[in-house]
Amino acid sequence: MQALDLVVTAFAICTPLIYAVIGETIAQRAGVINLGIEGQMLMGAFAGYAAAFAFGNPWLGFLVGGVAGFGMSALFATMALWAGVNQITSGLAIFLLGSGLSAFYGRPFVGSNAPTFPDLGLVKEFNATNIVAILLLAAIVYIFYRTPLGIIVKAVGASADSTFLAGFSPKKIRYAAVLTGGFLSGLGGAALSLGYANSWTEGMTHGMGWIAVALVVVAAWEPLYVLPAVLIYGIASMVALIMQTRGIPISPYLLQTIPYIVALAVMAFFASSKQNAVPRELKKVFAELDF
Amino acid sequence: MQRTVRDALIAVAVVFGVGSLAMLLAHVSPINGFGALLDGALGNPSEVAETLLQTTALLFPALGVALAFRAGLFNIGAEGQIVLGGMTAGILGVALPLPGLLLIPIVLLAGAAAGGLWGGLAGFLKARFGANEVIATLMLNTIALLLATYLIGGPFKQPGAGAAETPPLPAAAWLPVIIPNTRLSISFILALALAATLWYVFRRTVFGYELRAAGDAPEAARRAGIDLGRTAFTALALSGAIAGLGGATIVMGVLHRFNTGLSPGYGFIAIAVALVGNLEPLFIIFAAFGFGILQSGAIAMQAEANVPRDVVTLVEGLVIIALAGRRFIVERRTA
Numbered sequence: 001m002q003a004l005d006l007v008v009t010a011f012a013i014c015t016p017l018i019y020a021v022i023g024e025t026i027a028q029r030a031g032v033i034n035l036g037i038e039g040q041m042l043m044g045a046f047a048g049y050a051a052a053f054a055f056g057n058p059w060l061g062f063l064v065g066g067v068a069g070f071g072m073s074a075l076f077a078t079m080a081l082w083a084g085v086n087q088i089t090s091g092l093a094i095f096l097l098g099s100g101l102s103a104f105y106g107r108p109f110v111g112s113n114a115p116t117f118p119d120l121g122l123v124k125e126f127n128a129t130n131i132v133a134i135l136l137l138a139a140i141v142y143i144f145y146r147t148p149l150g151i152i153v154k155a156v157g158a159s160a161d162s163t164f165l166a167g168f169s170p171k172k173i174r175y176a177a178v179l180t181g182g183f184l185s186g187l188g189g190a191a192l193s194l195g196y197a198n199s200w201t202e203g204m205t206h207g208m209g210w211i212a213v214a215l216v217v218v219a220a221w222e223p224l225y226v227l228p229a230v231l232i233y234g235i236a237s238m239v240a241l242i243m244q245t246r247g248i249p250i251s252p253y254l255l256q257t258i259p260y261i262v263a264l265a266v267m268a269f270f271a272s273s274k275q276n277a278v279p280r281e282l283k284k285v286f287a288e289l290d291f
Numbered sequence: 292m293q294r295t296v297r298d299a300l301i302a303v304a305v306v307f308g309v310g311s312l313a314m315l316l317a318h319v320s321p322i323n324g325f326g327a328l329l330d331g332a333l334g335n336p337s338e339v340a341e342t343l344l345q346t347t348a349l350l351f352p353a354l355g356v357a358l359a360f361r362a363g364l365f366n367i368g369a370e371g372q373i374v375l376g377g378m379t380a381g382i383l384g385v386a387l388p389l390p391g392l393l394l395i396p397i398v399l400l401a402g403a404a405a406g407g408l409w410g411g412l413a414g415f416l417k418a419r420f421g422a423n424e425v426i427a428t429l430m431l432n433t434i435a436l437l438l439a440t441y442l443i444g445g446p447f448k449q450p451g452a453g454a455a456e457t458p459p460l461p462a463a464a465w466l467p468v469i470i471p472n473t474r475l476s477i478s479f480i481l482a483l484a485l486a487a488t489l490w491y492v493f494r495r496t497v498f499g500y501e502l503r504a505a506g507d508a509p510e511a512a513r514r515a516g517i518d519l520g521r522t523a524f525t526a527l528a529l530s531g532a533i534a535g536l537g538g539a540t541i542v543m544g545v546l547h548r549f550n551t552g553l554s555p556g557y558g559f560i561a562i563a564v565a566l567v568g569n570l571e572p573l574f575i576i577f578a579a580f581g582f583g584i585l586q587s588g589a590i591a592m593q594a595e596a597n598v599p600r601d602v603v604t605l606v607e608g609l610v611i612i613a614l615a616g617r618r619f620i621v622e623r624r625t626a
Contacts, residue, residue, distance in 0.1 A: 079612060097604075214429075214433075260431075267422040271420045
């Protein structure tokens with residue numbers, strides 16, 4: 001397989017992850033960790049597919065998928081930001097709730113035929129969800145590094161108190177960051193069911209939401225590194241597959257552990273080094289576990 | 292005590308309230324739905340035994356999670372610790388040529404050691420580098436599953452093994468059954484004994500006090516001479532060992548072989564169980580029993596009342612939300 005082919009295919013496979021990782025990066029940079037991504041993605045995948053089926057239009061389905069993720073993250077925000085419940089607990093509740101809800105209401109749609117995004121015929125397996133992912137990612141990277149809004153989000157994650165003194169509302173910005181993240185992870189789920197798999201099955205994300213958390217860390221909480229981190233992950237899994245088909249005795253399972261081990265190493269490195277990438281407000285969340 | 296009773300009532304109310312609503316939306320009468328669930332979980336002695344089996348599977352990781360919580364640490368890696376504990380038991384139970392009297396304790400301990408190693412790894416990263424244990428244990432979950440899949444299909448592949456599983460354990464490695472004609476083994480008693488031990492440790496020992504001090508007032512604990520790094524390491528290692536022991540008992544008492552799907556999320560549900568039990572080992576027993584009923588009745592409910600069993604996962608998520616939310620309501624009122 002050509003190197004370019006490899007990158008393009010890896011990108012196509014990992015598109016749902018791009019939405020989820022950039023969404024979670026935004027939330028975490030604002031100082032909120034939302035571990036409910038897996039549940040949000042499942043809701044996005046299910047609701048998106050169901051809506052595409054009902055309306056007969058994949059674009060409407062895609063949008064509804066985003067709204068489903070948004071709704072789940074609104075519940076998370078209500079718990080974690082409004083009620084002040086521990087963020088980790090809130091996230092796990094959203095994970096269980098999203099898995100249960102999507103499987104419960106998704107049963108009738110297993111094996112059904114909703115209109116999905118057709119291949120565009122540009123490069124292989126490319127459809128609209130891949131293009132939207134690139135555009136959204138570019139827009140978010142631009143906003144993050146080049147506009148006042150991006151600076152404020154980063155500032156809230158670095159020090160909510162200073163941001164408050166500067167005249168902004170850290171809470172409002174955190175709501176916005178979490179909800180944006182939820183919408184994006186919902187889109188990611190819908191990109192999986194409507195763009196990649198062209199079907200809905202319960203639990204179809206198979207842990208993508210957890211991989212997303214790992215990749216946020218691998219990307220060192222920088223939106224700019226999201227694409228490289230996701231691509232390296234995708235290429236590693238592709239290489240594992242290729243090696244397997246050619247009989248090269250490297251375990252695909254061992255190869256798949258690499259992103260997680262890298263994430264652990266990045267965590268350990270940043271936690272102990274002076275130049276710290278972990279958003280400071282996030283450390284506070286970890287420090288006060290009075291759930 | 293009062294608080295725990297109130298929490299239990301909230302949990303029960305959420306289960307029946309939301310569960311009924313979900314059933315009504317699925318056009319099933321809640322009476323039929325819950326009837327099927329309770330009947331499937333407690334209808335006859337062998338079903339009660341299956342429910343106690345689920346209780347046991349949840350009780351081990353919940354006790355581990357609670358121990359870490361006491362030290363202010365969030366172990367969301369019980370799932371991976373269960374997998375590695377179970378895998379170690381599955382491999383050694385077949386490989387060690389020992390009589391049952393020796394084999395069983397050795398294999399159980401090995402399973403605990405494997406889980407402890409995994410929890411301890413997160414503890415080490417925390418103590419040595421200050422790496423947060425939430426993300427570390429989360430990463431280690433997936434690594435554990437991938438590693439187990441690799442090991443049992445590669446270096447430790449044994450003759451007679453299927454895909455993603457080890458060959459069946461010899462009868463010498465099976466945990467003795469305590470109710471004839473059921474699968475309920477001494478693992479249930481072991482779990483209860485562990486809960487009692489932890490109750491004692493939390494309440495009456497210096498170590499229990501140190502855990503609590505490190506969790507509730509780390510700065511004061513540090514000044515009082517408690518080594519926070521070492522406490523974090525010990526707490527996470529022990530927490531992992533307890534979950535790993537649970538994984539070993541599933542392999543040796545229920546499945547009689549290891550397969551990578553041995554835990555349908557016990558490690559995550561255990562967090563809800565520990566919270567519902569207010570981190571008190573004796574209350575956690577009852578919380579585990581409650582969730583055990585849900586787990587074991589879910590399949591009967593699906594088969595007999597045509598309610599998708601996923602409603603149980605949904606309800607479990609909402610129980611966490613309700614219990615986490617009530618703190619807020621109570622605090623508002625008293626503030």
